[in-house]
Amino acid sequence: MSITFVIGGARSGKSTFAEKKAKEYGSNVLYIATAVVTDQAMADRVRKHRNQRPDSWYTLEMYSNFKDLTNHKEFNECEVVLLDCITTLIGNFMYDSGVDFDTCRIEDVGSLEKKIKNELISLIDVCNNNNKKLVLVSNETGMGVVPSYYMGNYFRDMNGRINREIGSRADFMYFMFSGIPIKLKHKGGAVEWPKDF
16 A cells, blocks of 8 residues: 655646556556536536546545445455545535634634544545555645635645645655646655755
């Protein structure tokens, strides 16, 4: 079992690269799609993603209850699990929570973040326990404009902390920059900075 983490900005080529890595790892791939279609723009994005995936791949549309994956034939028969993406998963949890992010207590945000983190750890655990290679995709949301509203700030901060957690557990990590993958971490160690950095 290994974890490959692919991170980058919007439209940086994350999904395409993650799919390429999944193909390298095995022919039987389970694609976990976390997107929920809420409007025409999202429907178009989902359609484009479906069209670029091989027809032979299994697909499950879900963003929670990963501990129950062993109940799915698609999971039991695959070699590789590709989840795209963590950022959308976080947004779904925030939307479903019913929390009013303009007036809530910081403890409410902390509880929600813990719930999301535990969900992703359960995905890692179920893949590890069943000898599946895992590829995770996420957005780097901390390099752009600071959101001017509470929900956007909480979302950005949660995404950043959860990305750090996944990065610490990953065996391989790539940052996508304008379609170019930059390897940040490989099994056995991270890319080393110069001593005087």
